[in-house]
Amino acid sequence: MPEWRELETFLRLAEELHFGRTAERLHVSTAQVSQTIRKLERRIGVPLFTRTSRRVALTPVGRQLVADLAPAFSAVGAALDRAVEAGRGITGTLRVAFGDAAGGQLLAGVAERFREREPGCRVEFREVRPAEVLPWLREGEVDVVLAGLPLAAPDLVTGPVLVREPRFLAVAAGHPFARHGSVTVADLARVPVLRCALPDPWLDEHAPAAAIRPRAGLQELLTLAGAGEGALPVGAHIRRYYPRPDVAYVPITDAPRLEWGLVWPAATATARVRGFAEAAAELVREPA
Template identity: 55%
Template sequence: MEQREIEIFLMLADELHFGRAAERLHVSTARVSQTIKKLERRIGAPLFERTSRRVELTPIGRVLSDELRPAYQQIHDAIDRATAAACGGCERLRVGFIGAATGKFVLEVAEVFRAEHPNCEVQFHEKQFGAGLGPLRGGEFDMLLAAVPVFGAREADLTCGSVLFEGDRMLAVSARHPFARRPSVSFADLAATKVLRTTQAVPDYWDHALVPQHTPEGRPVERGPSFATAQEMLALVGAGFGAYPVPIQATSYHARPDVAYVPIHDAPPYQWRLVWLSAAETANVRAFDQAAATLAEARRT
């Protein structure tokens, strides 16, 4: 089997969807289908069961996937080690983060990571929320730690790590706003004020996960001016141009006399994850994600 055939087979085994597998590999759906048919002819048995509603591995396909995956990973790890050796054993991992609270966590993860990978230099890059996923896709860094929705098929080229930590949602409002005198607000209250919007660099579904288009009762949520950075958002809020939901960590890292933070009592918490390009995944990326998960778990116990 050629390397590309193995990649296509294993990706389809993961996704169980020809279209999503093709998107993640940046090939056509026809290429995926042709490759699988070629493998099935070579092996002499179906590897996938296909219906109009689902794709599933056959027993033979499952055995092939289980046996191929460790060997394929060993090949990638060997290439990573050889690449590191070619540059004198010096490796580099660039980690992006959004906000001071996430930056502090990234620094702590880096200390755990360096204990096991002393030859890998970890570089840190703060990015503004309005930049969205552009810098990650543009190769400015290898991983991003941010409060992001679960992408699923909508961002098929990305891999999300596990939830590392959470934070309650607060509504940032002007200190002069009537909400500032309340102990808490609800999602329904968003219809009673303008809510700021992020720049267009953030996908619509990501924006809607942060600010619903309608309240639970179906009332539309009016949107206010746009912002690209946290400081722009806070300046607009403080001046009374609108409100915006933020994680509870903002009360410590972005305390301002003109801004009040009010709990949103019926909102799910923000969840922070590491995210990276699936095609650019390396042993160091996986190791850093594991170090982050280990540190997060230690903090919860």
Template identity: 55%
Template sequence: MLERHEIEAFLALSEELHFGRTAERLHVSTARISQTVRKLERRVGAPLFARTSRRVEPTALGAQLAQELRPAWEAVGAAVRRAADAGHGRTGTLRVAFAGPAAGQLLIGVAERFRERLPGWEATLREAELVDRIRLLRAGEVDLVFAEYPLREPDLVPGPVLVSEPRMIALPAGHPLAQQDAVTPEELAGIPLVRLPAAVPESFRADRTPARTPAGRPIPSGPEGGTLNEILTLVGAGRAAFPLGAQARRYHPRPDVTYRPLTGAPPVRWGLLHHRDRATHATEAFHHAAQDLLGTAD
């Protein structure tokens, strides 16, 4: 049987093709690498590397051995890491709250990538409205919340922006503004906006249902809607309008609601939040998995 240091030296030299770099990588002397490889070659009965004063290259036998040995060695390393994770409590279930089909489809892909990063972990998804998502996060019943920004709360930590989409305005299908190709923020002064519950963070309410246009004209306050279905029902009934992201056109089409671009308005941004006192290596791994999937990593 090969010993661990022999396998590590052989595979590292197969990649580095340089005794000095291999020694630096494994934190041993160059002489130790040379001795280990010679000992392995005596055991095999044939040279594994062709050496000259300028270069090191694997022989055909050496290349074949590396190709067959590397997957098995990586599997051994992964098994040891999983055992260490279990022994140190680094396995478990990460709970993520979200709302809506677009977010659900996105998070399914993130969860798969998360499990690749942390094989001992599972990620479960739970649908809840914004107020409930924040309550669940504060109560420790979920570990992460996927939500629209801004959500500026002292105990919640927003992660990087993962999704950015154009801001639209949901209008009653028969409203005059619905006949236009686009709507400007100043034109919102002529129609009430659905009012969000007081339990929704003020930063989000101010962004989504401002009291004034950019020029300072007052925007009427409409009836209250606590869920997206309630909001769109109020819009469809002709009682108000509501700004939201462009994905609503695809996932929430209604004959009584028309979506129009809100030109000049900032985009709607989405990200993951965690509680300031409960950041873990698992929540960080989920953040990174999302950035990898969406191509937003630095």
């Protein structure tokens, strides 16, 4: 199998048709170019160039090899350049996703701080449904997501906790729980519980029979709760950002706080992603 250097030398000589100019482009000696081409021709078994004292020309086999090889070689080179650029984190686009208004507001503040450090990097925001979080991360649709924790998986990296908030239960305005000042975890067993498709170990433990709506977004789940089809565990910020006349938010007094943080694929932990996570951690450490 030819080596990368042999193919690069062959394509550069096919462009220049001059050993000296090819050597200058590759920063090697003319003798090295000649040796590399002879080695490649021995591998293939036929001459790729005709050489005289006055000119260098491609043979028919050489011309066909250029036609077949050049597009793929250019594509590989471009892919490597993009990987280097992404790893350095200097330019390009960082795609961040959020699931609701509060998350979008937090990420907008993080992006402002991040752009001060990386002015050449553009931040692109995407709104994501719970069922899309894992596919988007694993398929490269986005680079990083603000999600409820833990979102444990061997192929994902979780940044520091950015937000901790009390848990509430969203129920229909006319539900008996709406007249209570609070509920407990044990009360979850008394009502049908709604949840999205994202993993939630706490709900798995305390509401294992919860009805999971794989494609449902937040507004759809709140509508179901308001229609009396179930109770929806949410974070405290939902009460502030999504007040609805058909929904009452009741605190769950003995539930652990809900945690939020940034999650990204381990395979794409670029400097851009790490820099964004650092900016987020610094922002939430500052006094409000």
